[in-house]
Amino acid sequence: xxxxxxxxxxxxxxxxxxxxxxxxxxxxxxxxxxxxxxxxxxxxxxxxxxxxxxxxxxxxxxxxxxxxxxxxxxxxxxxxxxxxxxxxxxxxxxxxxxxxxxxxxxxxxxxxxxxxxxxxxxxxxxxxxxxxxxxxxxxxxxxxxxxxxxxxxxxxxxxxxxxxxxxxxxxxxxxxxxxxxxxxxxxxxxxxxxxxxxxxxxxxxxxxxxxxxxxxxxxxxxxxxxxxxxxxxxxxxxxxxxxxxxxxxxxxxxxxxxxxxxxxxxxxxxxxxxxxxxxxxxxxxxxxxxxxxxxxxxxxxxxxxxxxxxxxxxxxxxxxxxxxxxxxxxxxxxxxxxxxxxxxxxxxxxxxxxxxxxxxxxxxxxxxxxxxxxxxxxxxxxxxxxxxxxxxxxxxxxxxxxxxxxxxxxxxxxxxxxxxxxxxxxxxxxxxxxxxxxxxxxxxxxxxxxxxxxxxxxxxxxxxxxxxxxxxxxxxxxxxxxxxxxxxxxxxxxxxxxxxxxxxxxxxxxxxxxxxxxxxxxxxxxxxxxxxxxxxxxxxxxxxxxxxxxxxxxxxxxxxxxxxxxxxxxx
RNA sequence: GGGCCUGUAGCUCAAUUGGUUAGAGCAGAGCGCUCAUAACGCUUUGGUUGGGGGUUCGAGUCCCUCCGGGCCUACCA
Numbered sequence: 001x002x003x004x005x006x007x008x009x010x011x012x013x014x015x016x017x018x019x020x021x022x023x024x025x026x027x028x029x030x031x032x033x034x035x036x037x038x039x040x041x042x043x044x045x046x047x048x049x050x051x052x053x054x055x056x057x058x059x060x061x062x063x064x065x066x067x068x069x070x071x072x073x074x075x076x077x078x079x080x081x082x083x084x085x086x087x088x089x090x091x092x093x094x095x096x097x098x099x100x101x102x103x104x105x106x107x108x109x110x111x112x113x114x115x116x117x118x119x120x121x122x123x124x125x126x127x128x129x130x131x132x133x134x135x136x137x138x139x140x141x142x143x144x145x146x147x148x149x150x151x152x153x154x155x156x157x158x159x160x161x162x163x164x165x166x167x168x169x170x171x172x173x174x175x176x177x178x179x180x181x182x183x184x185x186x187x188x189x190x191x192x193x194x195x196x197x198x199x200x201x202x203x204x205x206x207x208x209x210x211x212x213x214x215x216x217x218x219x220x221x222x223x224x225x226x227x228x229x230x231x232x233x234x235x236x237x238x239x240x241x242x243x244x245x246x247x248x249x250x251x252x253x254x255x256x257x258x259x260x261x262x263x264x265x266x267x268x269x270x271x272x273x274x275x276x277x278x279x280x281x282x283x284x285x286x287x288x289x290x291x292x293x294x295x296x297x298x299x300x301x302x303x304x305x306x307x308x309x310x311x312x313x314x315x316x317x318x319x320x321x322x323x324x325x326x327x328x329x330x331x332x333x334x335x336x337x338x339x340x341x342x343x344x345x346x347x348x349x350x351x352x353x354x355x356x357x358x359x360x361x362x363x364x365x366x367x368x369x370x371x372x373x374x375x376x377x378x379x380x381x382x383x384x385x386x387x388x389x390x391x392x393x394x395x396x397x398x399x400x401x402x403x404x405x406x407x408x409x410x411x412x413x414x415x416x417x418x419x420x421x422x423x424x425x426x427x428x429x430x431x432x433x434x435x436x437x438x439x440x441x442x443x444x445x446x447x448x449x450x451x452x453x454x455x456x457x458x459x460x461x462x463x464x465x466x467x468x469x470x471x472x473x474x475x476x477x478x479x480x481x482x483x484x485x486x487x488x489x490x491x492x493x494x495x496x497x498x499x500x501x502x503x504x505x506x507x508x509x510x511x512x513x514x515x516x517x518x519x520x521x522x523x524x525x526x527x528x529x530x531x532x533x534x535x536x537x538x539x540x541x542x543x544x545x546x547x548x549x550x551x552x553x554x555x556x557x558x559x560x561x562x563x564x565x566x567x568x569x570x571x
Numbered sequence: 572g573g574g575c576c577u578g579u580a581g582c583u584c585a586a587u588u589g590g591u592u593a594g595a596g597c598a599g600a601g602c603g604c605u606c607a608u609a610a611c612g613c614u615u616u617g618g619u620u621g622g623g624g625g626u627u628c629g630a631g632u633c634c635c636u637c638c639g640g641g642c643c644u645a646c647c648a
Contacts, residue, residue, distance in 0.1 A: 224574070403610095469610095473613085550608060
């Protein structure tokens with residue numbers, strides 16, 4: 001038994017996430033968390049909403065709400081959707097929590113004391129109408145290079161030229177359209193990541209088996225150009241963790257907050273503290289997960305995220321923790337993902353293109369989505385969602401291979417023996433072969449799950465289901481019943497137990513369906529099989545059950561076409 | 572511009588890291604079964620591994636080059 005700390009990249013607060021966001025972090029993290037728990041490990045699975053930053057302020061303003069109540073409301077919306085998808089967080093926190101404020105300020109102070117914070121005076125664009133400084137990309141204007149009239153202050157999307165906001169012709173605020181912009185000097189704190197470059201480089205080099213996607217992005221940032229650059233960790237905003245606080249090793253930072261990317265990863269730790277608070281536990285309860293001097297020495301820490309998050313998790317956040325000089329637990333493995341595309345293009349939150357978490361649950365139960373998304377997780381390259389692929393995959397794998405197996409076994413038993421596990425008869429060579437085949441495949445399944453090889457795990461799970469159909473076809477209890485009912489009874493007893501075994505093994509992927517199978521089998525033994533033969537004797541003769549309702553209804557062509565149309569346009 | 576990833580059967584993906592005859596699922600074809608959600612099982616068609624060149628006893632895998640797709644490039648997160 002090990003102790004495993006799992007964090008999923010924090011979903012940003014400004015709206016409901018699409019399936020691409022889900023499959024890139026929270027869903028695979030949940031798969032791993034469920035598996036680790038099933039194997040008897042002690043798991044702490046943490047997620048939270050990422051609530052600070054300019055987009056949150058703007059989204060709140062658009063919604064006509066104060067930013068704090070907007071975030072509180074959206075947090076509840078996202079929490080409800082997470083529950084709807086069966087995401088088994090031990091705690092779903094908020095980066096705006098008091099715990100995160102305190103910890104962010106604490107770590108910043110430590111970094112300041114360690115000489116890793118530098119004050120830099122720089123020029124920023126201020127909008128009088130908006131009453132705020134504008135990040136580069138919130139300034140629009142005409143591109144000096146190609147004449148595109150909606151170029152952004154960081155880059156022109158038309159000609160892809162990198163820009164400085166002052167390069168733009170006729171610059172205006174992207175928020176309000178205001179043109180009363182002014183370049184002002186402002187002072188900010190920079191994290192001296194460059195001072196930690198060699199430390200980080202050596203740390204990355206010491207990791208083995210990380211996805212290429214993870215290490216290549218980290219190395220690029222470490223070695224490109226002049227190497228790892230210092231990074232501004234404060235912003236001129238109202239909503240966030242205040243930079244000026246009692247005990248801060250700097251002055252004159254009133255009215256500024258920490259940059260969202262500084263405080264967001266810290267929320268992993270703070271959310272664990274929020275968990276302890278919610279459980280009525282003291283600080284040692286969370287510290288034993290995060291402080292190597294307080295019990296976290298034997299913790300294995302795994303992070304899940306989309307590739308866009310990798311630089312912050314491989315460099316900035318470790319720089320924060322290492323630079324603090326305190327014994328914080330660093331990540332042991334970073335599982336990163338490419339993007340999921342939608343039917344020939346990208347999912348787009350701003351364009352409302354694709355399927356969003358709320359819409360997905362309105363259309364179908366979460367297990368359908370979990371299965372498809374996980375079995376097509378973009379591990380090696382970007383992958384693509386199409387409704388046709390989704391329909392075929394779900395109908396074949398879930399309805400035909402697994403659902404129908406459950407149906408044929410339980411219904412056959414009901415009609416010949418009644419709704420109780422039949423006794424009598426003995427098993428023979430074919431059953432021994434089944435046990436051997438299951439054992440071999442289970443080992444592979446376990447190995448893939450341990451290694452977080454998600455698509456391979458899904459393939460192997462499906463292959464385990466197929467073994468059931470193969471066995472049933474060869475054993476043919478419907479034939480045996482005519483000449484030797486005891487033989488048929490033994491075969492069906494095994495088959496009913498096989499279904500229970502599948503419910504247990506499938507639970508990380510399709511928890512709701514597994515729970516329904518177990519409920520109808522009147523079984524609460526979820527223990528992961530150590531020995532397959534033993535696991536196939538859990539349901540003893542005479543044990544009552546009921547025939548489950550259809551586990552997975554097939555997706556009709558009509559439904560598919562309707563959804564294709566409904567989700568192609570704008571939300 | 573620079574960097575990284577990627578291109579394998581009609582479609583979605585494998586291939587123990589250079590090692591026998593490149594494998595699965597879906598789709599297609601044929602046969603079987605009749606317990607079951609017209610489901611299941613068996614057999615089978617289908618590949619010049621994007622093109623070209625090179626290294627090697629041996630290349631999907633390594634090198635060069637060309638072509639296509641994607642991502643990142645540090646003030647959105």
